[in-house]
Amino acid sequence: MNRSRPARAGPDPAEGAEARGPRGGHPLVAAEALAYSYPDGSPALRGLSLEVRDGERLGLLGPNGSGKSTFLRLLAGDGTPGLRRSREVDGARDRWFVPDQPVFRPWLTGRENAAVLLELRGASPAQARAEATAWLGRFGLAEDAERAAGTYSSGMRRRLALAVAFAAEARLLLLDEPLAGLDPPGRALLAEALSGHREKGRTTVLSAHDPAFAAVHCDRVGFIVDGRCQAVDPPARLLERVGVRPRVEIRFADSAPPDLETLPPPPSGVRSAAWREGAVILEVEDPRPALPEALAWVLRGGASVTSVDVREPTLADAFLILTGRPLEAEGA
Incomplete structure (x- = not known):
């Protein structure tokens, strides 16, 4: 991990x-x-x-x-x-x-x-x-x-x-x-x-x-x-x-994502959760206490975790929030 x-x-x-x-x-x-x-x-x-x-x-x-x-x-x-x-x-x-x-x-x-x-x-x-x-x-x-x-x-x-x-x-x-x-x-x-x-x-x-x-x-x-x-x-x-906070991305094994129907609400340190195929991205106040709580949370849902990455907020995040558009190139 x-x-x-x-x-x-x-x-x-x-x-x-x-x-x-x-x-x-x-x-x-x-x-x-x-x-x-x-x-x-x-x-x-x-x-x-x-x-x-x-x-x-x-x-x-x-x-x-x-x-x-x-x-x-x-x-x-x-x-x-x-x-x-x-x-x-x-x-x-x-x-x-x-x-x-x-x-x-x-x-x-x-x-x-x-x-x-x-x-x-x-x-x-x-x-x-x-x-x-x-x-x-x-x-x-x-x-x-x-x-x-x-x-x-x-x-x-x-x-x-x-x-x-x-x-x-x-x-x-x-x-x-x-x-x-x-x-x-x-x-x-x-x-x-x-x-x-x-x-x-x-x-x-x-x-x-x-x-x-x-x-x-x-x-x-x-x-x-x-x-x-x-x-x-x-x-x-x-x-x-824009109040951009650190993000934690937790990726799951293809055969063992968490069961969302039985998963309890996110822990208190998680401000938002965005589910993607094979992963969840969590916006947190402080990664240090939030990381073990988030891991315990998805494990309770039966997930098999393959990787965890913590990413600090960037200007790309602020750009997306303030403009509604991704910063990546969109054509000539």
Whole structure:
């Protein structure tokens, strides 16, 4: 029987991003009932309202097709009705956008690609090469800096795009799915760079499909569904708003589930029970006293238990409760 609790991949969200969140950061960009349609007329944003605050890391969570990428592209552009910008990010040089599929000149080396982009931003050739070298090293590409970018894997291209983005030191950094293609060391490097960018007083908006990363490394998280922002708050506050509690999943042998007709009411520590094929998922106040009581409860119903897992509440749980939609991708 497996009673182990999954290890955390970082600090507790309740003790992390909210405590580190910006205090009193004024809006750099404010979207007010922002609407946008694709060239074929289909709507992408349907009255999205959301502020991007100075000095914060703002995460966007939502299924595919919810409007996250469109919102980031509009933040990167100019003259969009419904977007009000502060003077700090009024110019194109104040913003840097990394798309979900970054493109480089395949015949140039990684260092050359990075240096060219930094020169186009205004750096001198010597400064651009120095910054490119430094940031390629920080993102683990020092040994591959002289290789042609066309030979890079998708993960290496992602690291190259992120190295250039942080080297640019824009006041507002916009990252579309920066975790895509990154291995665990790459994610750790991204988290470190995000923290350093924030310590310099700069702002990052990133979209992601990983609620665990957003919970630890974003100061606020916005839930985007159908082109609207359904909720935005620090991660711990989102969980507090919906009262999400730890969950215990008890799985049964196929031949021996509990007899629901003879099963007594759940013990006092169980707030709710959701029955699924071959399992029951219990929402509990505290797993420590609730776990033995829950096991004794299902065993009294004649069940044969094969596994027990305890899972802490996540932003995916809060997303489902607040939006009524699962966070998983629902289509392009």
